[in-house]
Amino acid sequence: MNGLGNEILVVDMRDGAATMTGAVARAVAGEDRTAFEQMMVVYPPRADGTEAYIKIFNNDGSVAGACGNGTRCVAHFLNRATGKDHMTVETDGGLLEIFNAGGDLITVDMGKPRFNWDQIPLAEEFADTTGIELQIGPIDAPVLHTPSVVNVGNPHAIFWVDRDPDTYELDRFGPLLENHPIFPERANISLAQVLAPDRIKVRVWERGAGLTLACGTAACAVGVAAARKGLADRKVTIELPGGPLGIEWRADDHILMTGPWTLEWEGTLPENLLPGRAA
Numbered sequence: 001m002n003g004l005g006n007e008i009l010v011v012d013m014r015d016g017a018a019t020m021t022g023a024v025a026r027a028v029a030g031e032d033r034t035a036f037e038q039m040m041v042v043y044p045p046r047a048d049g050t051e052a053y054i055k056i057f058n059n060d061g062s063v064a065g066a067c068g069n070g071t072r073c074v075a076h077f078l079n080r081a082t083g084k085d086h087m088t089v090e091t092d093g094g095l096l097e098i099f100n101a102g103g104d105l106i107t108v109d110m111g112k113p114r115f116n117w118d119q120i121p122l123a124e125e126f127a128d129t130t131g132i133e134l135q136i137g138p139i140d141a142p143v144l145h146t147p148s149v150v151n152v153g154n155p156h157a158i159f160w161v162d163r164d165p166d167t168y169e170l171d172r173f174g175p176l177l178e179n180h181p182i183f184p185e186r187a188n189i190s191l192a193q194v195l196a197p198d199r200i201k202v203r204v205w206e207r208g209a210g211l212t213l214a215c216g217t218a219a220c221a222v223g224v225a226a227a228r229k230g231l232a233d234r235k236v237t238i239e240l241p242g243g244p245l246g247i248e249w250r251a252d253d254h255i256l257m258t259g260p261w262t263l264e265w266e267g268t269l270p271e272n273l274l275p276g277r278a279a
């Protein structure tokens with residue numbers, strides 16, 4: 001499937017017969033890591049009132065606590081399997097409530113953002129996470145030194161830029177910023193240009209996956225970080241290379257993300273790549 005061009009492989013393991021590992025996910029991604037950007041493994045529910053437990057892998061085999069675009073894809077998959085328009089799923093980042101918003105649109109309640117330095121997490125204490133001072137040697141763009149940081153189930157750093165994010169060499173800066181020592185669990189890196197109080201253009205270098213056409217959690221992170229800094233309203237459209245996502249940071253602190261899913265193809269993983277049977 002894909003969510004705004006973010007390539008998602010939804011793996012149905014609801015029979016609970018096997019367990020996906022990072023090594024198998026990495027093998028399924030292939031040598032060039034192009035088979036998917038995130039793998040969403042759907043397991044039987046572990047908690048009362050939930051429809052499924054979802055384990056998320058990046059295409060480098062690392063585990064992620066949240067994936068916004070992937071959650072909308074899983075929502076469609078579960079909606080087709082169960083007929084339910086409203087359900088709760090569990091991820092490593094917490095419980096997510098999902099609603100069919102009509103047509104191919106899904107709304108996900110992505111939960112509450114976390115702003116404390118140790119919740120991001122950062123390697124050292126910062127009292128104010130709306131803009132942290134980074135020491136970055138080889139990067140010669142001064143705007144790339146004071147990101148806002150936020151955790152929305154996974155860690156994000158947002159660099160506010162005053163020109164088109166497409167004009168930055170994010171493929172060059174991205175890996176350096178993702179792996180900066182201030183981020184002990186690495187971070188997803190966004191360049192965000194506020195176009196209007198309700199419109200922000202964003203490009204993302206994803207932890208464990210690199211440049212993607214869209215990142216749902218980055219859209220959530222940018223939305224709340226912009227509102228927190230007074231740069232934008234609490235209800236915004238995030239314009240990503242793959243298309244727009246609606247983000248609303250509600251008064252009760254919950255973030256709502258609304259966007260589409262696309263089904264590309266369905267099949268069965270080859271025997272040699274099935275969990276527990278990989279070479």
Ligand SMILES: N[C@@H](CCC[C@H](N)C(=O)O)C(=O)O
Nearest residue numbers: 064067068069154215216217
């Ligand atoms: N593409 C995702 C985010 C996936 C996880 C991220 N790369 C991480 O490691 O935190 C999205 O749509 O949110």
